[in-house]
Amino acid sequence: MKKRWYDYLWIVSLLYLFLGLFNILFAWLGLLCFFTPLIIAVVGGSKSYCNRYCGRGQFFALLGGRFGFSRKKDPPRFLKSRWFRYGFLTFFLTMFIVMLWNTWLVLSGIRELSKTVTLLWTFRLPWHWAYHGSAVAPWVAQFAFGFYSVMLTSTILGIFTMVLFKPRSWCVYCPMGTMTQLICKARSGNNVSLSQNYKENPYIMQSEQ
Amino acid sequence: MQTVAKRVRKATVGREYCVACGCCVKVCPKSAVHIVKGIFAEVDFEKCIGCGKCARECPASVIAISEVPL
Numbered sequence: 001m002k003k004r005w006y007d008y009l010w011i012v013s014l015l016y017l018f019l020g021l022f023n024i025l026f027a028w029l030g031l032l033c034f035f036t037p038l039i040i041a042v043v044g045g046s047k048s049y050c051n052r053y054c055g056r057g058q059f060f061a062l063l064g065g066r067f068g069f070s071r072k073k074d075p076p077r078f079l080k081s082r083w084f085r086y087g088f089l090t091f092f093l094t095m096f097i098v099m100l101w102n103t104w105l106v107l108s109g110i111r112e113l114s115k116t117v118t119l120l121w122t123f124r125l126p127w128h129w130a131y132h133g134s135a136v137a138p139w140v141a142q143f144a145f146g147f148y149s150v151m152l153t154s155t156i157l158g159i160f161t162m163v164l165f166k167p168r169s170w171c172v173y174c175p176m177g178t179m180t181q182l183i184c185k186a187r188s189g190n191n192v193s194l195s196q197n198y199k200e201n202p203y204i205m206q207s208e209q
Numbered sequence: 210m211q212t213v214a215k216r217v218r219k220a221t222v223g224r225e226y227c228v229a230c231g232c233c234v235k236v237c238p239k240s241a242v243h244i245v246k247g248i249f250a251e252v253d254f255e256k257c258i259g260c261g262k263c264a265r266e267c268p269a270s271v272i273a274i275s276e277v278p279l
């Protein structure tokens with residue numbers, strides 16, 4: 001199958017994590033991974049971002065698929081259940097708001113800049129080497145540390161489930177994927193028209209019974 | 210003489226749990242799968258040859274290959 005330019009976006013995802021090791025301000029670029037899928041879902045009503053442009057998904061597919069770092073086992077049922085997916089989305093968004101709150105505390109001078117990266121919302125790692133002085137306001141750096149924490153945490157979770165289950169198991173409970181799917185559902189309402197082929201196909205009747 | 214119905218293999222998507230990630234679309238050698246409005250994957254049965262690549266790739270394991278009468 002012919003490769004397209006977007007099949008190489010996994011390099012951008014890797015580069016993003018790599019740059020954050022040297023200058024935390026690069027973490028701001030991660031907002032692209034946040035807003036692009038949402039804009040595509042709201043404006044275009046599709047999950048093209050997940051389907052084509054998600055560098056992280058490609059990275060997992062490469063690592064777990066081609067390089068064989070995945071057991072390629074079926075994920076447990078709960079992982080794809082609605083309560084887990086929506087629950088994880090809620091948890092993720094709550095943690096995101098906490099991160100924004102911490103940024104605001106630094107902006108208002110209540111708290112000092114914390115030059116740490118928090119993994120799995122629990123473990124604080126020193127990350128001071130990636131902060132190079134006062135060229136930007138402290139809150140800008142605080143947001144960068146917070147956002148990088150989110151990106152690194154989700155990558156670690158994704159690698160964990162990649163190893164245990166299928167390469168792109170992260171996609172099953174990815175908060176961005178869940179959010180964009182919800183947006184697409186809301187946009188379509190109950191008006192999802194299946195193709196004629198689908199509607200008339202007897203195999204579907206058999207398999208869905 | 211009794212006639213034996215010929216059976217073929219086709220992929221079917223469990224729409225309820227499909228996350229519409231598009232992994233199946235990427236691996237299908239016949240371009241038989243597409244995502245419907247960002248909600249779930251759909252298989253074109255005219256094109257599907259039942260090779261099972263999509264089922265193996267699906268991270269949620271919601272694609273089944275079933276033997277069905279022709």
